[in-house]
Amino acid sequence: MSSLLVIEVSPGGEHSVSRGITAEFVSAWSAKNPGGNVITRDLAKDPVPHLDGEAIFAGYTPVEARSEGMVAKHAFRNDLIKEITGVDHIVISTPMWNWSVPSVLKAYIDQIIIPGVLDGSGAAGLTGKKVTFVVAQGGSYAEGAPRHGWDYETGYLKLVASALGSTDVDIILAELTLAGVVPGMESLIGKKEESIAAAKAQAKVRDSA
Ligand SMILES: Cc1cc2nc3c(=O)[nH]c(=O)nc-3n(C[C@H](O)[C@H](O)[C@H](O)COP(=O)(O)O)c2cc1C
Numbered sequence: 001m002s003s004l005l006v007i008e009v010s011p012g013g014e015h016s017v018s019r020g021i022t023a024e025f026v027s028a029w030s031a032k033n034p035g036g037n038v039i040t041r042d043l044a045k046d047p048v049p050h051l052d053g054e055a056i057f058a059g060y061t062p063v064e065a066r067s068e069g070m071v072a073k074h075a076f077r078n079d080l081i082k083e084i085t086g087v088d089h090i091v092i093s094t095p096m097w098n099w100s101v102p103s104v105l106k107a108y109i110d111q112i113i114i115p116g117v118l119d120g121s122g123a124a125g126l127t128g129k130k131v132t133f134v135v136a137q138g139g140s141y142a143e144g145a146p147r148h149g150w151d152y153e154t155g156y157l158k159l160v161a162s163a164l165g166s167t168d169v170d171i172i173l174a175e176l177t178l179a180g181v182v183p184g185m186e187s188l189i190g191k192k193e194e195s196i197a198a199a200k201a202q203a204k205v206r207d208s209a
Pocket residue numbers: 010011012015016017018019094095096097098099100136137138139140177178
């Protein structure tokens with residue numbers, strides 16, 4: 001039975017562009033994988049904590065010497081790792097915030113990477129898995145845009161997935177989502193609509209292979 005882990009990040013609810021595109025993905029995936037298992041982890045509703053000293057040093061402390069807090073925090077990280085390494089396809093659906101990922105997604109990434117367990121050594125747990133990022137950006141960072149080169153999000157996300165072993169990584173990007181929302185971007189509304197429609201179309205066929 002195929003399995004899909006969907007990680008949602010946006011707090012935007014029904015107004016969220018990334019969630020809207022991801023819903024198209026999930027509905028196409030479910031149609032292609034009848035009986036498939038979809039697990040959703042919503043970091044906007046249930047954020048994971050930032051790493052603290054106990055969480056970090058648990059890994060370097062012999063099991064018998066770990067405090068209660070270390071045991072619980074290490075177990076939490078291992079449960080997250082089991083979840084992400086136990087599925088065939090992972091979809092991470094996120095906005096751009098301040099030219100990068102929202103901190104709640106960075107906190108999740110920090111939680112799941114443990115040296116020797118799931119790490120960037122290349123011999124890692126996402127080998128053979130598909131990873132799809134659905135990214136919504138209020139502006140555009142495409143070649144020729146005034147802020148081309150300011151996108152510290154998509155390259156970083158691709159790096160994380162491939163460092164963890166996936167060789168099938170895709171980014172579905174919707175840009176200019178703030179057109180019509182913030183003053184001064186009215187002339188870009190058409191491009192925004194085109195970008196969202198293209199992202200939804202891409203989301204529907206991403207898993208067709
Ligand atoms: C706190 C915050 C920071 C943002 N920073 C950026 C940014 O640096 N670049 C950008 O293009 N859009 C930025 N945006 C706009 C969002 O990326 C855009 O609204 C996107 O559609 C949000 O995703 P969602 O619709 O799925 O919630 C920011 C929005 C918020 C709320």
